[in-house]
Amino acid sequence: MPIESEVLRSVLGNFCTGVTVITAFDGDQPYGFACQSVTSLSLEPPFVSFCPAKTSSSWPKMRQAGKICINVLSEDQLDVCQRFASRGGNKFEGAQWEHGANGAPSLAGSLARIEADVEVEHEAGDHTIVIARVTHLEVHREVPPLLFFRGKFGSFVPAQPAGV
Ligand SMILES: Cc1cc2nc3c(=O)[nH]c(=O)nc-3n(C[C@H](O)[C@H](O)[C@H](O)COP(=O)(O)O)c2cc1C
Numbered sequence: 052m053p054i055e056s057e058v059l060r061s062v063l064g065n066f067c068t069g070v071t072v073i074t075a076f077d078g079d080q081p082y083g084f085a086c087q088s089v090t091s092l093s094l095e096p097p098f099v100s101f102c103p104a105k106t107s108s109s110w111p112k113m114r115q116a117g118k119i120c121i122n123v124l125s126e127d128q129l130d131v132c133q134r135f136a137s138r139g140g141n142k143f144e145g146a147q148w149e150h151g152a153n154g155a156p157s158l159a160g161s162l163a164r165i166e167a168d169v170e171v172e173h174e175a176g177d178h179t180i181v182i183a184r185v186t187h188l189e190v191h192r193e194v195p196p197l198l199f200f201r202g203k204f205g206s207f208v209p210a211q212p213a214g215v
């Protein structure tokens with residue numbers, strides 16, 4: 052029986068993730084989009100992966116730039132997530148950012164930043180799997196992350212071990 056997209060979306064929404072904004076600077080313009088499909092892929096060599104939708108208008112420009120920054124969002128950055136989950140317009144207007152070590156935009160207030168070079172892309176249905184080599188990374192704040200679960204945003208609460 053075929054799996055309906057809505058069922059797929061709804062059940063996979065039970066897999067809670069963090070939220071990032073992936074950015075790049077192409078020519079003279081910054082680009083970015085909100086992205087949850089980030090994975091720590093390999094330690095040796097240091098690879099991360101993420102999956103832009105084929106419909107992404109930013110990714111074709113960012114791919115050309117080749118150097119990206121994965122900005123891991125803090126719990127107080129819901130507005131940043133929503134800004135970068137939109138389409139069209141200048142998403143960076145009024146946003147606080149600076150060029151990172153590789154030139155890609157580093158967003159102020161992010162929890163951590165991972166800079167990487169796009170290494171290879173694989174076609175995968177209506178998305179593309181991007182594998183990128185990490186070139187620089189740092190933690191910026193000691194605050195909880197922004198989380199995404201069942202279509203809603205939230206924060207992290209450490210679990211209590213049994214018997215405590
Ligand atoms: C929490 C969250 C996670 C998202 N994860 C992804 C993702 O992994 N891949 C993707 O292509 N879009 C993802 N999106 C949607 C894009 O951010 C959205 O489609 C954006 O408008 C694309 O902008 P663009 O056309 O400038 O690329 C996510 C959105 C939200 C709110």
